Amino acid sequence: MASSGQLHVDFELKSPAEKVWGTIRDSTTIFPQALSHDYKSIQVLEGDGKAPGSVRLINYAEGSPIVKVSKERIESVDEAEKKYAYSIIDGDLLKYYKTFIGKIIVVPKGESSLVKWSCEFEKASEEIPDPSVIKEFAVKNFKEIDDYLHGKA
Helix, strand or coil: CCCEEEEEEEEEECCCHHHHHHHHHCHHHHHHHHCCCCEEEEEEEECCCCCCCCEEEEEECCCCCCCCEEEEEEEEEECCCCEEEEEEEEEHHHHCEEEEEEEEEEEEECCEEEEEEEEEEEECCCCCCCCHHHHHHHHHHHHHHHHHHHHHC
16 A cells, blocks of 8 residues: 655745735746746636636646646635645646645745645555655745745845
C-alpha cells in the first residue's frame, strides 16, 4: 500500500498580504506574465478561475521540475482569512501521486506577509519520494512574485 503524507513550509515576503493575496487570486493572468520561465499558460476550463469548483489547465514552461501539464480544481477560498485550497485532478503529477491537495494561507505581518504553503498527498507507489521538489518550486514562485510586486511598486 502506498503511503500518504504532508509537507509544510512558512516563508516571509516583503510584499503586504493584500498584494500577495491579490496575486494568488489573479494567478491565471499574473503567473504566466511574471513567471513566464515557469508557466506557459493557465487556462480556465470551468467556472471563473477564482471560485471553488473552478478548473484550470496549467501548462508549465521549461523551468518547472517533473510536471509539464496539470489540471487543478479550486476546492475552497476564504477571502477574509486569505486561505486557498486546490487539488490536482489530472496531469503529470498524478503519475507520482494518487492525490495531491495544496493549501496556501497569507498572513499579514506588518508591512510584509507570511505565506504558509502545505500539501497533502498519497504516493502512487512506495518508491516515489515526498513532493519536496514541488514545495521548493512553490517557495521559489512566491519569492519571484514578491520581487515582481516590488518591481511594480
